[in-house]
Amino acid sequence: MSSTAETTPRRRRRQELLSSSIVVARRLLADGGLESVTMLAVSREIGIAGPGLYRYFPSRADLLRVAYRDVLDELVAHVRAAIARQPAGDRAAQVQALTNAMFAWSVAHPHELDLLLGAGLRLVEDGAPVGGEFGGGTFYEVAALAFPPVVAQWADGAVWFDEPVVPELAADLAARRDALLAVFPDAPRDVPLGLVAAVRVAWQRTFGLLCMTAYGHVTEPDGPVRRDYVTALLDDLNARNLALFGLAPSPAAVLEPVFVPGSESGPAELGSESGPGEPASGSRPAEPASGSGPADGTAAPEALPAGAHPADEAGTSAQGGTGRRARLRRELVAQALRSARRLLDEHGPDGVTMQAVAKDVGIAAPGLYRYFDGRPGLLHATHQDVVDELLASVGAARARQPADDPSAQCHAVIDALFRWCLAHRNEYDLLMSGRLRISLPGDDTPGEPRHAPLMALDRVGAVFAPIALAWWRAGCRVLPDDELLPALVPHLRAARDAMRGIPGFPPDVPLGLLHAMNLCSARLWGLLTLTVYGHMGDLDGPAGAAHLDALVLDLAADALDVFGQKLSAAVVLVRDTPAPSDPVR
Incomplete structure (x- = not known):
């Protein structure tokens, strides 16, 4: 034989x-x-x-690498099949189909999206590379499928890209163009960098809304995600992206619904997150709700973070307590949070366990349950602590700007947000994916969550609300109601009505202002997420600082342009920031 x-x-x-x-x-x-x-x-x-x-x-990393490739192949095949169903030659339909198919797959497979997005960050402990296959190439395999139809638009003279790109972004855009031309050898060799830049802008907008949807950060006034609102946001975003290439939505497009028709729950509905009235993350001004804690509307005890038990084993209140037991309790909770933050920084969310924290603070693991509501409670308290630190960082950046210069404030907040998140990648991972990764199995009743809501994107986005209101009061341009996509209007109106109880919130704020904030939020969170998770290239190398500066500057200019504003020459950007102080007091 x-x-x-x-x-x-x-x-x-x-x-x-x-x-x-x-x-x-x-x-x-x-x-x-x-x-x-x-x-x-x-x-x-x-x-x-x-x-x-x-x-x-x-190793486990090798197993996950193969699973990663299998997941990515499935996503690419799903999107290719959606594009193939469109009428031949209908370029707008092809781009729309790509976007809807990617959304539908991601909403139905949130954990798989989580692997694709954060593999380079989360698998590093297992020896997986941070760059390479888990870097810029991951989602570009999907985004690249939009290249042929938009290049055909340009080749036909239907759209021009004559303006020069930001010089600091030119090298990266040229590298992306070369990679795309290698995949599509029939495309013209002289594709302008401006077209590649426009594809990138459209991709960042779309990806931001995708992440907010799949991770559960887009809510409606009564709590859960409203499917028709997300679909309307996506339709509006599709129209705006198509306009970049001289296209309009195609009536002949055969589009996959983002959500399964008739379903009552979905991956994004992992718990009630936001307070009343925000149409999307970043759309609500910071305000203390009646009887609540600061800005986020959560009812956190004075001395203990959300997720920690408010009373000790004898029932003695720890909130505001001055006795020895209350003081020792506060000290132990603070020590446990310091340990959790260190573990989070070093190992990511999966490294924050009750056993590891208990060992670090010197008590038996079961004893830690007297202070935190299990691992979900510990992670939740850590999540809130991280948000507080990030808010302090961006708040300080805003405070350094001239009080009468909202453009400088906006630019500075964006810059500080990027720099803090890049310096705290694992912390950002917890903020973005918190509702997916902090599970509360079988413990909540409708309307009565055991833990205060996770509101990371909402609380951070609220920093921009006073800036947008200042522009509006100064007469900035906003879309009138009759130019908004009709499907968006009732949701935006309901959000505005819910906000009218907030002290200082103008009851006559136009819906277009809320929608403009949504548009800016989409690109902000899209670019920030892709950057933090390593999908925008190596920002730690020699040219990384200039590249990051250019990305932030381009984003800030685009956000300001939405409101008809220009970059401010008076902005104060801090480059040499001190090491973050101990977040737990």
Whole structure:
């Protein structure tokens, strides 16, 4: 018998085990997220001894890499199939189909999106590379599918891109163009960098709304995500993106619905997040709600963060207590949060466990449950602490600007936001994906969540509200109601009505102002998320500082232009910021 014949059964068995391992890993990922995909769990499912799996995957990181590639291939195939269903030659329909298909897949597969987005950050502990396959190439495989139709528009003379790009972005845009031309060799070689820049802007806008939707940051006045509102936001964004390329929405487009028709819950509905009235993250002014804590509307105790128990084991209130037990309790909670923040910074959210924190503070793990409502409570308190620190950072940046210069304030806040998040990537990971990763299994009743809502994007976005109001009072341009997409109007109106109870909120604020803030929020969170998770290239290298400056400047100029404003020459940007102070007092 030949050696080939002798090894065929072994090869077949190996291939079967590899395939089964990926199927199981994908199911574990879909059901419980990245944290649930372990070598032991996969081994048990496929029926081999734990060490046996290491013969096929040398490490958990190797298993996750293969799962990552399988997930990305599925997403790309899904989007390609959606594009193929469009009428031949209908460029607008192709771009619309790409966007809707990507949204629909991501909303239905939030944990898989989580892996694609944050693999470079979350797998570094397992030896996975931060760049390379988990870097700029990840989502560009999807975004690149929009290149042929928009290039055809330019080649036909239907749209021009004559304005020069920002010099500091030219090298990166040229590299992206070269990569696209290698994938699409039939495209003209002289594609202008301005077209690539326009594709990038459209992609950042779309990706921001995608992340806010999939991670559960887009809400409606009564709590859950309203599907027709998200769909209307996406339709509006599609129209604006198509306009960049001289296109309009196609009536012949065959579009996949973002949400499954008739479903009552979805991946984005992971709990009630926001307070009443914000049409999208970043649209509500900061305000203390009646009987609530600061700005975020949560009812946090004075001395204990959200997620920590407000009373000790004897029922003695720790809030405002002055006795020895209350003081010791506050000290232990503060020490536990310092430990959680250190673990988060070093290992990411998955590294923050009750066992690790208890060991660090020197108590038995069960004892920590007397102070925090399990691991979800610990993560929730850590989440709130991170938001407070980020708000302090961007608030200080705004305070350094002239009080009568909202343009300088806007630019400075964007700059500080990017720099803090890039210096605290794991903390940003928790803020963006908190509702997906902080699970509260079977503990909540409708309208009575056990923990205060996670409102990271809403609270940070609220910093921009006074700036936008200052522009409006000064007479900035906003879209009149009759020029807004009709499907958006009732949602924006309901949001404005809910905001009228906020002290100092103008009852006559135009809907166009709220919508303009939504547009800016989409691109802001899209570019920030792609940057923090390593999808905008290496910003830590020699040219990284100039590249980051150019990205922030371009974003700030675009946000200001939405309101008819220009960059301010008086802006004060701090480059050499001191190390963050201890966030826990």
